[in-house]
Amino acid sequence: MYNEPIFLEPVLQERIWGGNKLHTEFGYETPYSHTGEAWAISAHPNGPSKIKNGPLKGHTLQGAWEEHEVLFNRSEAAGETYPLLVKILDANQNLSVQVHPDDTYAMEKEGVPYGKTECWYVLDAEPGAEIVFGHHARTHEELRQTMANGEWDTLLKRVPVTAGDFVYVPSGTIHAIGAGIMILETQQSSDITYRVYDYDRTDEDGNARKLHLEQAAEVTNVPHEDPKNESIQETIEDLTARKLVEESYFTVYHWDLRGQAVIERKSDFLQVSVIKGEATIQTDDQTFSIEKGTHFIIPHTIKQFSLEGDAEMIVSHP
Incomplete structure (x- = not known):
């Protein structure tokens, strides 16, 4: 696996x-x-x-x-x-x-x-x-x-x-x-x-x-109408997850990590881009360092992972 x-x-x-x-x-x-x-x-x-x-x-x-x-x-x-x-x-x-x-x-x-x-x-x-x-x-x-x-x-x-x-x-x-x-x-x-x-x-x-x-x-759409978009926020231990948009092609979140959090992957897979700070991600018995400018995918084969550090991320999935 x-x-x-x-x-x-x-x-x-x-x-x-x-x-x-x-x-x-x-x-x-x-x-x-x-x-x-x-x-x-x-x-x-x-x-x-x-x-x-x-x-x-x-x-x-x-x-x-x-x-x-x-x-x-x-x-x-x-x-x-x-x-x-x-x-x-x-x-x-x-x-x-x-x-x-x-x-x-x-x-x-x-x-x-x-x-x-x-x-x-x-x-x-x-x-x-x-x-x-x-x-x-x-x-x-x-x-x-x-x-x-x-x-x-x-x-x-x-x-x-x-x-x-x-x-x-x-x-x-x-x-x-x-x-x-x-x-x-x-x-x-x-x-x-x-x-x-x-x-x-x-x-x-x-x-x-x-x-x-x-x-x-x-x-071009005529007349132009500003799209309506509702932001929803939840807290997972020391992680604040704000859903920025959920529509037919993608769902996008802003994650603000200030400590530790265990994440259950609920979508098919996750795309993660670190936009500020640094942290570690642990999957099973492996730990990886991540920092501003790191981009990665959490595949479907990982059901749960933990984060620790002080970082902001943009996270998305289809």
């Missing part, structure tokens, strides 16, 4: 808007001067995580999903593709304004299994930092006309954020992360993005990045 956590190696991604905080704040070896994303728990072909320990060391997460169903309690209904993707993003500059399709559109138009619903836990935000979240158009005709005219200040809704905020972003929501913000993102395992506006930026060769206004207009 596989009785240890599955630790994963993040995949670093270059982005025009990235900076160096993934190195300075999380200690990752960043290969680019503009490193925007760490794909921390990923089976996506554009950035597959490799397993760092145990019998599957060196294997990809997707390989484990396909070949070792027992680790995830994977049924045939779950499909051949690992369902979720966890990232850390460093927005040194504004990200492009964008929107993602739902599953039906993604399958019909792009030939991939998942659209993209996502959510963000704000790790850090400079004073005055804002996100784009939603729009003011009342009809699709108004949306298309305002986009065509480039009336972005009229169209886009901007919302201030601070560290500790949580934002749920269903597919069809126009959105963007603003400069000076770091987030941990939990999302469907999809890399489909329809870019709406990119601040007229150009790459190092002077080329503007491609926009996808027609696809964006087709998939």
Whole structure:
């Protein structure tokens, strides 16, 4: 039986808007001067995580999903593709304004299994930092006309954020992360993005990045409605577990550990990202050290585990 956590190696991604905080704040070896994303728990072909320990060391997460169903309690209904993707993003500059399709559109138009619903836990935000979240158009005709005219200040809704905020972003929501913000993102395992506006930026060769206004207009929810989301909190010994969202694709929690706690795994498996502090995790007779920037999966073969230390974690499952 596989009785240890599955630790994963993040995949670093270059982005025009990235900076160096993934190195300075999380200690990752960043290969680019503009490193925007760490794909921390990923089976996506554009950035597959490799397993760092145990019998599957060196294997990809997707390989484990396909070949070792027992680790995830994977049924045939779950499909051949690992369902979720966890990232850390460093927005040194504004990200492009964008929107993602739902599953039906993604399958019909792009030939991939998942659209993209996502959510963000704000790790850090400079004073005055804002996100784009939603729009003011009342009809699709108004949306298309305002986009065509480039009336972005009229169209886009901007919302201030601070560290500790949580934002749920269903597919069809126009959105963007603003400069000076770091987030941990939990999302469907999809890399489909329809870019709406990119601040007229150009790459190092002077080329503007491609926009996808027609696809964006087709998939955007009109009118925009802020999703309703209720946070629920429970205490397990010295652990405070706050449920941030529970919806059809994922459930996400913030765990605040201030001592010791024994956890009973109730879902098929758990994804865990340490965002602050350090601790130990014990499974059976093995103890592992974890710290800020550690990412791992508690497989289905582990029914119970204990935590000890002073740390915060974002935890999720399908």
